């Protein structure tokens with residue numbers, strides 16, 4: 001469709017370009033927006049020049065694929081970029097970064113498109129889309145994998161498991177490696193092997209000045225430190241290299257469902273259990289309300305070791321109250337990693353607030369449970385949940401300043417929100433979640449997982465990174481002094 005339009009206008013446009021070289025916008029020019037939010041115009045001739053130096057597709061609003069390409073996982077964010085540059089190589093990434101910089105364009109970077117706060121798409125700016133960069137190289141002997149910047153978790157899980165190896169990525173296979181890793185990267189194996197960043201050996205990054213820079217423990221160590229938890233602040237990672245672990249066992253999973261009326265007792269037992277939990281556990285407590293409005297408290301667990309060893313461990317989770325129903329199953333790791341793909345599917349309207357919880361003294365713990373359960377029960381909203389995830393283990397055996405990720409003392413993360421099929425549902429969750437969070441946030445001390453960040457501002461981001469913030473500012477100032485990469489948990493560079 002786009003080609004057709006250009007073909008029709010082709011003969012005419014040369015003449016118009018000459019007469020209006022510095023004049024008013026023409027039909028083929030595109031309204032755009034600068035980094036600072038000012039209105040701008042992208043001239044057609046500049047767009048054509050960009051396209052001629054770019055191997056992948058550069059989509060604009062008239063293109064047939066544009067509407068699909070601008071959609072991200074969270075349907076709440078329906079933005080219309082001026083251009084979507086679908087990169088096919090590192091050179092394409094460099095060309096797109098140069099175009100963004102030359103035109104001072106608001107720029108978003110997209111890998112798996114799962115940004116909960118909609119940062120991987122932007123209104124009237126440029127989206128640098130890495131979803132065409134999905135190659136990976138597995139080195140079975142070295143137990144490493146090099147992954148292109150647009151890969152999804154499932155790509156890596158599949159390749160690694162074919163050799164009896166595993167990474168420590170997250171729990172939904174269509175999530176992007178890019179965003180997940182740069183923010184930290186939690187997954188079922190985290191208590192044994194750490195976060196994704198704790199297994200990240202090297203990155204290659206296209207920085208704001210268009211260079212391709214390698215960062216690892218010996219080279220550009222400041223950048224290597226920053227990308228491990230500092231998000232997409234420093235440039236576009238075109239390649240990640242991870243260490244993998246021998247891991248070749250089916251996984252035992254358990255679900256124990258309790259009536260909502262027992263939620264306080266269940267959560268209290270969950271907290272008590274957490275203190276001495278095995279590093280082989282992935283453990284989540286959920287207050288859940290289904291679309292019919294029924295509330296329940298659920299303990300969901302995976303034993304990330306041999307199923308026979310896990311069986312007695314998982315039994316404990318059926319004793320936190322009087323269960324309505326329990327279930328266990330044994331699943332291959334790759335299949336388990338895909339098990340939530342459908343419930344966490346794209347195009348739903350999602351809102352969630354989240355934070356990190358450190359060790360809470362008994363009265364604080366009780367107060368948190370009361371706050372969490374009372375609001376949930378007294379403000380019934382179909383399709384909502386409160387989720388407490390056990391952190392700790394290997395994640396906390398890394399110093400808080402060893403990487404940019406600051407939450408090495410967190411014992412749990414807490415997340416409250418909902419998913420619905422309509423924008424109306426989503427808007428209700430925003431109101432519900434914000435009010436709920438007023439009660440919960442004080443227990444977090446202001447710390448949150450930047451990959452679940454929503455409604456954040458500069459002060460909150462600074463508070464979140466705490467003692468690591470100044471160092472992040474220094475890395476940002478060195479690699480992205482004009483703050484080209486700002487649609488993220490943005491760390492502002494020092495003014496020149």
Ligand SMILES: Cc1cc2nc3c(=O)[nH]c(=O)nc-3n(C[C@H](O)[C@H](O)[C@H](O)COP(=O)(O)OP(=O)(O)OC[C@H]3O[C@@H](n4cnc5c(N)ncnc54)[C@H](O)[C@@H]3O)c2cc1C
Pocket residue numbers: 072073108109110111112113114115116119120130149150169170171172174175176177178179180181182183184185186187231232233235236237238344451452487488
């Ligand atoms: C269904 C679902 C399940 C999830 N499960 C988990 C989980 O199990 N564990 C967990 O830790 N988190 C999880 N998350 C949160 C997830 O980590 C974040 O949403 C993350 O941002 C997703 O990465 P992405 O590449 O898919 O997102 P995108 O929206 O593509 O990117 C998000 C941001 O990351 C940056 N970015 C992405 N790729 C690059 C790159 N190559 N170079 C530079 N910057 C880049 C950009 O700033 C971009 O705005 C989940 C989210 C969803 C929606």
